[in-house]
Amino acid sequence: MLVPRLAGLKLAGLALAALGLLAATGTQAQVYIPPPDDLVEPQPPLPPAIDPGVPAPAPPPPSAPATMTVDEAKAEARSTGSSVRGAYQGITDAPGAAGQIPGYQANYPGLTQYYDNPGNMYADGAAAGYNSDAYRTANSTTRPTVDVTRADLSRANTVTDDPNAYLQGVSTDGSTGNCVPLPPSPGTTNTAEWTCNVGSSVVEQPKTCTRSLTVAAWNETLYQYLCVTAPGFPGCAALEGNALCRKTGTFPVPDYNLTVDYYDCDAAISDPNVYLMGTVAKPPPPDAFQVVSNVYRCNNEGITDALTFDPVTGLPVQYVSGLQQCGTIASEATCTHTTAIAAGLTDRQLCKTWDFVGDPFGGGGYLYCLEPAAPEEVYSCSTNVAGIVPESSVSKWFTQVWTDNACSVDLGTCTLASETCTAPNETRLVDGVPVTRACWETTKTWQCQTVVGGGNDCGKLDATPGCTFDHETCLDDPPSGDGSCKVAERVYKCPIPASTTQPAQYICGNDVYCINGDCEPIVREASDEFKDAVVALNALGQANSEFDESTLTLFKGTAESCAHKVFGLANCCSGKGVPLLVPLLCSPSEVLLDQKDDAGLCHKIGTYCSSSFLGICLSKRDVYCCFQSKISRILQEQGRPQIGKTWGTPKKPVCDGFTIFEFQQLDLSVMDFSEIYAEFVDAAKLPDEAATLIEIQAKIEAYYAAHKP
Structure with missing residues (x-):
């Protein structure tokens, strides 16, 4: 079976890493890690653990002589306590110490059944935990716990280094002495x-x-010429080589030893040897457009023939016939209602009923319009309307050219933001023809960038109580050769909103025990073995879970970044403990980076300018290495300086994990893990210190009572 063998090799590598870790920390505890069980090749049973047992107790102290003073008794008690403590101090280093651990088994664990069925571990573990009093106690939400913070460790070590500095001024009668502030x-x-x-x-x-x-309007004319060329007679010299003329044909006449050539010219050519055959309209260019304008005149009175009259005098003017009815011309999409004058026609008024004024037999009198007809309708159409004959028809080609009006815009510093039509869908009369265009004029809006000196948005941080200047970084990329800086980033240390500073605490001289009116200060000997053990075990667990088999590295991180506009409100890099002000403007990856940074999983490498204009930085990016856990980040931050491994640069970050060889070189004993110590022991139930002191004092009193002279 290949899988168990590979698993054994992996766990063996981790065991070597564990031994390297214990050697680096300088601990004296001997930890035995059994090899994995191989289901194919049975392993011999482990040798039974030897229980060294509890060392024989020290002989009881002799009875105090009748002449022993109180000081002599105290000195003897201290000596006895030191000897007992020395006897038990190295018990964990003795061979077979594992036999003293409750529940220790001297054979291979029965967990090998899960090698092929790892999914059963969850169900079996849940069942075992439900039936275990210890498990229910450890996971109870009502159990008393002690939150061990980083401050407890640092101050405890300080007091341990110089306990007398914090116990001075103790009164001999047991009253309160002087209180000394803790570090x-x-x-x-x-x-x-x-x-x-x-x-x-x-x-x-x-x-x-x-x-x-x-x-x-396109009104250009094409001139067509004919010329003759013969030996000694260059009749086509004025046309040949002329940029305005093009040869279109050649007709040789061998009987007369001459050649007749034909040319088309864009302009008239004045030369006695060429002959103008005629002119034609020049074809329009490819980008030209044609406008067809048909003008129709009609009426809705049913009149086909009528006399027109003078609207002022009412007298007849002209007889017209062939009048047309409007019908559905008003619904034609290509037709526009207009007036006769606007369409270039003569305005006229039709009459429906006439009256004769005067004596028609006496040779005098005249016609007078008694009932005028409704005014005629005039339409201008760009197409032919079926069934109606246009009164005038024009078809012309037109060219169009867009011209930029006088405007000083530097295309190197300005970017076109928008263009809006300010004269849309107008019909204008061009060369007597109504021309309609979708747009006759546009307005362009440009965003022009100008460099302005003296920018400073640090005033708010300077005025904020508690904010202190930390350092400054130049964002110029590339940097100037004379050492000057166009744009710099300043970093301030400021209190996190809603956070409070812990109040000052003191240790007082009444931390004593008294017997018969004589008091002694309690001498405490701090020990950090528990912290070292917890950190070492957790580091091994993280090494197992974060081991990358493809690269054979531990605690690998990922490079992530966020953007921040210089001198702007758009900021997706709020920093640890500070919420994003504009999360909607940030990408999902930037929001996730902010959450990781707030959780203490990221190490900031630096900042670089991501975009610039004329050498002035416009936006910057903060670059981080983010890890799977806090301890991974702390190991990387404090381990890299030990082996000379750098983080790279903001533009090229290095978030690689440690190789096995590099990890074995790390000295964990000099690292500060107090940031996560409280998280390790949060579930630990510590003994009540006050009850322990009372018990110790009672035992001391009983001892002296039994040995009174």
């Missing part, structure tokens, strides 16, 4: 990095320009 507590992190910028900034200013459409 400042680092506590949990309640400050974060805030950034601002100083230097030159780029200001965007809008600028508008217009451009107009010029439409002109």
